[in-house]
Amino acid sequence: MSFILPFYRSKYSVKSEVMEKKGRVAIGLSGGVDSVVAAYLLQKQGYEVVGVFLYCWPPKSEIDKDEMTRKEWMEKHGCRGDEDKKWALKNVLKLGIAFEELDFSEEYNKKVVGYFYDEYKKGRTPNPDVLCNSEIKFGLFFEWAMKNGFDYVATGHYAGVEKKDGLFKLMRGKDEHKDQTYFLWKLGQKELSKVLFPLREYDKGEVRKMAEEQGLPAAKRKDSQGICFVGDVKARDFLKRRLKEKRGLVVDVKGRVVGEHEGIWFYTIGQRGGWKLGRRAQKRFADKGKTPILYVIEKRVGRNELVVGVVEEAMREKMRVRELSWIKGKIDKGELGGVKMRIRHTGELIECEIEEKRGELLVEMKKGQKGVAAGQSAVFYKGKECLGGGVIE
Secondary structure, three states, X not given: OOOOOHHHHHHHHOOOHHHHHHOEEEEEOOOOHHHHHHHHHHXXXXXXXXXXXXXXXXXXXXXXXXXXXXXXXXXXXXXXXXXXXXXXHHHHHHHOOEEEEEEOHHHHHHHHHHHHHHHXXXXXXXXXXXXXXXXXXXXXXXXXXXXXXXXXXXXXXXXXXXXXXXXXXXXXXXXOOOOOHHHXXXXXXXXXXXXXXXXXXXXXXXXXXXXXXXXXXXXXXOOOOOEOOOEOOOHHHHHOOOOOOOOEEEEOOOOOEEEEEOOHHHOOOOOEXXXXXXXXXXXXXXXOOOOOOOEEEEEEOOOOEEEEEOHHHXXXXXXXXXXXXXXXXXXXXXXXXXXXXXXXXXXXXEEEEEEEEOOEEEEEEEEEEOOOOOOOEEEEEEOOEEEEEEEEO
């Protein structure tokens, strides 16, 4: 569904001289404080801003499958799509800009949610936010905006774009704790040439303060911590919608049984606990004085086994990275020197040595890390610039 608030149609179609110069921007509005402040800043800079709400979850096909009303489905699964839309509308009314809603729910279900389940079923740990950005926000939404006469697409990401020597660079945001370039490594020159990130030079506190000063409804709304577009739902609960419990053994690195798990797809590499400790293991640990902290270090899908170990056994220094995507299209071997890597959002920037071999990277970290999970993203940086990334094997 797509519509424009009728009483703002004139703002949408008539441009001032400043707007002609700056251009028209379609900004994705989530209903949260970041995207509405980004819209406010663009409006203040003289752009003609149109707020676009991307409805992605749940699709009608999922509701029909459960034989529930829309309201019942939302309440049961903790989905906040309708609530987000209401907040987006409140903010649009305050800013006095045009509004549209785009329904990408079936595409999101197929491209992002389907991938999410498939990867977990294989024993991997996917990153749905990366795919959500590349397939939906800077995929379907981006293409819609370009086809409908917009000059730019904008979002409330904490990131930035710089142009140098004819190439566009993806830059980290000022707020190191909110920087979101980790989720944007699949973007390329086509997208970055038409993308605006107004929040690059602001930290979260400044954004909140700005929203309060302007009386924006989302000023005190809490950030969503759940899966992209789905809502504040735990990954394990979301997985249980399609992946059922399948009990199996938990063993240590020597093959000794230490417990039982509920289904290998409900656990991720580096996870601490979450399984039932067996009686023999409890007794063995009690004889030694205390139970050690154990982490998942391997998932044996074929045998439905989790391998766990103490922190020293969970550390990993080497990895392979495939499905590479570089921001500028390609990268020379010489540019990989002095590069640092991040294996989780806002995680530590790790010094590493990189060798490119047959279309993949062999990465050796100078400091061992736990939680290096197949399916997650490895993202590479040189100073403030995000070079691109790939998928850990």
